[in-house]
Amino acid sequence: xxxxxxxxxxxxxxxxxxxxxxxxxxxxxxxxxxxxxxxxxxxxxxxxxxxxxxxxxxxxxxxxxxxxxxxxxxxxxxxxxxxxxxxxxxxxxxxxxxxxxxxxxxxxxxxxxxxxxxxxxxxxxxxxxxxxxxxxxxxxxxxxxxxxxxxxxxxxxxxxxxxxxxxxxxxxxxxxxxxxxxxxxxxxxxxxxxxxxxxxxxxxxxxxxxxxxxxxxxxxxxxxxxxxxxxxxxxxxxxxxxxxxxxxxxxxxxxxxxxxxxxxxxxxxxxxxxxxxxxxxxxxxxxxxxxxxxxxxxxxxxxxxxxxxxxxxxxxxxxxxxxxxxxxxxxxxxxxxxxxxxxxxxxxxxxxxxxxxxxxxxxxxxxxxxxxxxxxxxxxxxxxxxxxxxxxxxxxxxxxxxxxxxxxxxxxxxxxxxxxxxxxxxxxxxxxxxxxxxxxxxxxxxxxxxxxxxxxxxxxxxxxxxxxxxxxxxxxxxxxxxxxxxxxxxxxxxxxxxxxxxxxxxxxxxxxxxxxxxxxxxxxxxxxxxxxxxxxxxxxxxxxxxxxxxxxxxxxxxxxxxxxxxxxxxxxxxxxxxxxxxxxxxxxxxxxxxxxxxxxxxxxxxxxxxxxxxxxxxxxxxxxxxxxxxxxxxxxxxxxxxxxxxxxxxxxxxxxxxxxxxxxxxxxxxxxxxxxxxxxxxxxxxxxxxxxxxxxxxxxxxxxxxxxxxxxxxxxxxxxxxxxxxxxxx
DNA sequence: AGCACGCCGACT
DNA sequence: GTCGGCGTGCTC
Ligand SMILES: [Zn+2]
Ligand SMILES: [Zn+2]
Numbered sequence: 176x177x178x179x180x181x182x183x184x185x186x187x188x189x190x191x192x193x194x195x196x197x198x199x200x201x202x203x204x205x206x207x208x209x210x211x212x213x214x215x216x217x218x219x220x221x222x223x224x225x226x227x228x229x230x231x232x233x234x235x236x237x238x239x240x241x242x243x244x245x246x247x248x249x250x251x252x253x254x255x256x257x258x259x260x261x262x263x264x265x266x267x268x269x270x271x272x273x274x275x276x277x278x279x280x281x282x283x284x285x286x287x288x289x290x291x292x293x294x295x296x297x298x299x300x301x302x303x304x305x306x307x308x309x310x311x312x313x314x315x316x317x318x319x320x321x322x323x324x325x326x327x328x329x330x331x332x333x334x335x336x337x338x339x340x341x342x343x344x345x346x347x348x349x350x351x352x353x354x355x356x357x358x359x360x361x362x363x364x365x366x367x368x369x370x371x372x373x374x375x376x377x378x379x380x381x382x383x384x385x386x387x388x389x390x391x392x393x394x395x396x397x398x399x400x401x402x403x404x405x406x407x408x409x410x411x412x413x414x415x416x417x418x419x420x421x422x423x424x425x426x427x428x429x430x431x432x433x434x435x436x437x438x439x440x441x442x443x444x445x446x447x448x449x450x451x452x453x454x455x456x457x458x459x460x461x462x463x464x465x466x467x468x469x470x471x472x473x474x475x476x477x478x479x480x481x482x483x484x485x486x487x488x489x490x491x492x493x494x495x496x497x498x499x500x501x502x503x504x505x506x507x508x509x510x511x512x513x514x515x516x517x518x519x520x521x522x523x524x525x526x527x528x529x530x531x532x533x534x535x536x537x538x539x540x541x542x543x544x545x546x547x548x549x550x551x552x553x554x555x556x557x558x559x560x561x562x563x564x565x566x567x568x569x570x571x572x573x574x575x576x577x578x579x580x581x582x583x584x585x586x587x588x589x590x591x592x593x594x595x596x597x598x599x600x601x602x603x604x605x606x607x608x609x610x611x612x613x614x615x616x617x618x619x620x621x622x623x624x625x626x627x628x629x630x631x632x633x634x635x636x637x638x639x640x641x642x643x644x645x646x647x648x649x650x651x652x653x654x655x656x657x658x659x660x661x662x663x664x665x666x667x668x669x670x671x672x673x674x675x676x677x678x679x680x681x682x683x684x685x686x687x688x689x690x691x692x693x694x695x696x697x698x699x700x701x702x703x704x705x706x707x708x709x710x711x712x713x714x715x716x717x718x719x720x721x722x723x724x725x726x727x728x729x730x731x732x733x734x735x736x737x738x739x740x741x742x743x744x745x746x747x748x749x750x751x752x753x754x755x756x757x758x759x760x761x762x763x764x765x766x767x768x769x770x771x772x773x774x775x776x777x778x779x780x781x782x783x784x785x786x787x788x789x790x791x792x793x794x795x796x797x798x799x800x801x802x803x804x805x806x807x808x809x810x811x812x813x814x815x816x817x818x819x820x821x822x823x824x825x826x827x828x829x830x831x832x833x834x835x836x837x838x839x840x841x842x843x844x845x846x847x848x849x850x851x852x853x854x855x856x857x858x859x860x861x862x863x864x865x866x867x868x869x870x871x872x873x874x875x876x877x878x879x880x881x882x883x884x885x886x887x888x889x890x891x892x893x894x895x896x897x898x899x900x901x902x903x904x905x
Numbered sequence: 906a907g908c909a910c911g912c913c914g915a916c917t
Numbered sequence: 918g919t920c921g922g923c924g925t926g927c928t929c
Contacts, residue, residue, distance in 0.1 A: 181929080186906055191929035218908070218928050235929055890924080 181224035182273035210253030298327035303351030397550030399757025419488020449475035560766035574670025575662035604659030611654035683712035
């Protein structure tokens with residue numbers, strides 16, 4: 176008796192065997208493809224399961240076998256390559272198969288909804304198309320057939336042409352026509368923006384990237400303003416011309432209406448966008464358009480990676496170094512890495528673009544696994560910015576700004592130009608300190624200090640949801656002599672307003688700019704400014720937004736990154752400095768970057784300033800090589816947290832025991848150690864770090880470890896997770 | 906993850 | 918005597 180092996184969207188690392196539904200004959204069972212959605216009874220619930228494979232018989236006790244309720248999809252909606260990718264990812268990241276496969280479906284379809292969007296149109300059946308003239312006695316019906324011979328049409332269009340719904344129904348009842356769906360976009364083609372001329376580097380890159388049809392991974396290394404996007408656009412145009420589809424991934428923060436408009440302006444209605452603001456129905460609609468080949472370009476963030484395509488011919492991952500591609504909880508996949516895997520499975524080219532590529536990608540270029548194309552001429556800039564390090568030791572600072580930087584701002588504003596101040600900390604001040612006794616406001620649920628937010632007059636924890644009003648008096652000594660320590664963007668904004676009373680100041684952080692479209696708004700206002708303004712912002716500003724009038728960039732404080740315990744801190748600092756400095760000096764004016772620091776001699780600063788990013792990267796890579804850290808080795812991190820102060824540590828200790836016995840000599844286990852943020856949202860956090868040399872079979876190890884961990888006795892309030900290739904140690 | 910089964914403390 | 922605590926194990 177044939178058996179269906181089905182995965183369900185639960186954190187269970189197995190598939191479940193089911194008997195086929197009763198109304199299903201052997202021939203149709205034999206035709207079922209992996210990825211088919213099948214409704215099954217599971218425990219006491221009815222779930223949408225996903226077929227993983229078929230088997231002649233089951234090892235499960237016959238009496239336990241249940242019968243699947245119904246085959247939802249007559250044919251699988253997941254193309255083979257995508258199914259294969261999910262399987263691979265489930266293995267590699269040791270994540271339950273059902274939870275991975277479910278990501279390949281939009282939320283609407285996970286609930287078992289039929290894929291077919293509501294029918295809004297009519298087309299002829301094969302019989303209808305071949306129907307000889309005069310077979311119908313009704314002239315109206317014959318006219319409709321003739322009309323439909325030319326083209327399928329929407330019901331509303333037909334109604335406008337004088338065909339009533341009873342005529343339509345008559346044809347459908349006779350089996351000559353059937354309802355179908357026509358997407359709005361298919362009948363509204365629009366004018367497309369012209370293709371700008373490319374410089375010779377861009378031309379070369381487009382030619383090389385378009386040449387190859389099979390798998391080929393390429394780094395597009397293009398400094399800020401060198402026109403990476405135009406290379407994507409023209410390569411995509413070639414892909415479309417060859418009849419294939421393209422998938423473009425961008426970091427969440429970069430998926431603004433402006434970005435979408437650039438793609439839509441070029442390719443019109445055949446562009447689909449998957450952004451977080453879509454309703455479930457809209458999301459399902461775009462998914463279906465990609466799957467059935469009705470769109471040629473899909474623009475989306477991390478999760479768009481799992482969209483099915485009819486004929487995928489190109490993948491683009493923009494800002495490939497961005498850590499937003501790594502999912503930080505649940506299924507902790509890295510969309511850039513999986514995108515490369517997908518390109519390999521789909522046998523299509525992939526472009527990874529960045530001005531500051533990740534060390535992983537640079538290393539892949541070095542060993543010849545990836546090609547590299549370079550764009551190093553800025554379209555509108557005379558020269559690269561000049562750097563100045565400001566040693567702030569012993570200097571008196573006003574609002575965290577040195578006099579040198581303040582003077583430079585005045586000078587820039589005096590010329591009617593713009594200055595951008597980069598401060599990677601939001602809120603007012605990062606610590607509330609009692610000046611009389613030294614008491615500091617800490618979060619009750621986390622091992623961290625609460626940040627002062629002046630506008631709401633509250634203390635907020637940036638690691639959990641906790642917040643409370645600012646205390647009037649010190650709980651320890653009842654003094655009211657408070658001091659705010661440190662500068663966040665909110666405080667810097669206030670200080671700047673008194674320092675520059677007549678200058679517009681735009682503050683850009685996640686407290687002032689909640690969505691991508693709001694960001695677009697502020698950026699428009701900045702670009703429209705003619706008389707000079709100050710821009711104050713966090714991380715959000717580092718990305719390649721176009722700020723044409725900025726000639727001065729001030730980096731207020733990045734010293735914290737110099738001492739981070741995280742092994743990627745230096746890489747991130749290098750990328751941040753390079754990206755932020757790229758904001759300076761477009762147009763015909765050269766830019767200046769001023770860096771304030773208490774550590775003017777730090778190696779990384781001088782590397783970034785005096786060397787090309789690639790040289791900085793190669794010395795960072797050298798250090799990684801010495802220590803066996805990625806990309807020269809692999810890290811597996813086992814996290815555990817619990818409300819009980821010692822439970823997580825105890826659990827990881829027993830995890831370590833089971834690991835030690837089965838691990839080869841050259842693998843290293845560190846910990847369990849308290850996480851750098853040792854308490855978060857009321858839970859005590861520990862982690863066990865596992866350093867492994869590169870080997871193909873690591874995922875087998877990890878898989879069996881995950882299995883043993885599941886069986887390890889633990890209190891119900893303890894939760895644990897495995898993070899393959901973790902992005903940081905937090 | 907949910908959910909049921911099951912075995913010990915403090916209530917009517 | 919029972920109501921319910923959550924520890925343990927299962928879901929085809
Ligand atoms: Zn005090
Ligand atoms: Zn907190």
